[in-house]
Amino acid sequence: MSAHVFWAPGRVNLIGEFTDLVGGPVLPAALDLGVRIEAVAADEIDLCSHELGGRAHLTADGSSPGDEAEGWARYVAAVAAELALLGRPAVGLEGEISSNLPIGTGLSSSAALEVAVGVALCSVAGFSLEPLELAQAARRAEHRAVGVPCGILDQAASLLGRAGDAVLLDTGSLAYEYVPLPEGIALLIVDSGVSRRLESSGYAVRQEEVGRALAAFAERDPREITPAEIDAYEAKGTLDPIAARRLRHVVSEGERVHEVVRLLREPSAANLRRLSEVFAEGHESVRRDWEASTPELDHLVELAQENGALAARMTGGGFGGSIVALAWAGEAEGLADSVLSAYEGHDDAQAKAYVCRASDGARQIS
């Protein structure tokens, strides 16, 4: 029997950072970097991986036959267990996982793995789910595997991606639409070399803090809360300063997502100048109000701006990881070289750059 091939991309978020924790809008694009599985249907799940190292060997419903799953096998087990709860017949999968997606750089390597495993397990069992149902199962798998209370951004982007487009997703209603990236624009991602792991980062703490702020607003829809109200609540002492800052970030960030969408849809010279400002405001808001940037990310954003990026900001879960810059396709490699050589002169960390295209989402290739 010839093996099937499955693919799930990583993602870069253009703007709308941490807004999925409060049901706000996000604007990611799927990348041309991702996770590939070559496998056949089998009695058990038995997947090995040269790049990731090790093996996931489990019963077809995700329960481990012997010891508890470890490392990346935890994600495989968690996806299988979530799909079993949705009624997937217990058909196993035997094969090899490979990945060209750097791990721990804020490009959603774990979501890409979850989604690739999910697509493959559904296919061999003849079990079909809508993309956003699978995204939600993969998100629950992330919680189950490593206890990270992430939002839906990463898994949804991996499934919904479309070549040439960003995806505007309302993480509250799960309504989405595609936003074409202007012709000739490339996505430059620069990894700061400071690896991040959501498990050990302040991600969960931030979620609690913004939850506290929303509770003070009696769980009102964050889209209806104005910056002036946040100031007033803080002045009255109804909101502590930390909770106020976290809420200020998600409220202002939601507005920036919609402004970026308007600017990308009409990319005149004036609008591209404004795009640069909005990205800079978004970065500053993550740094000052959400407090999830790092000196290395701040430095990379400055270097990208100084060296001709159309727009630049941190991207992903913060506390390390990568920046995203928009650049004219013909200039992206040169921009990457300039940023890397200036950064290496000043920072100890080893940075890496990736020039990417917005790409199609997860699917069975053969």
Ligand code: GLA
């Ligand atoms: C991580 C999480 C996402 C999202 C981003 C920040 O990638 O997995 O759900 O919260 O951080 O925007």
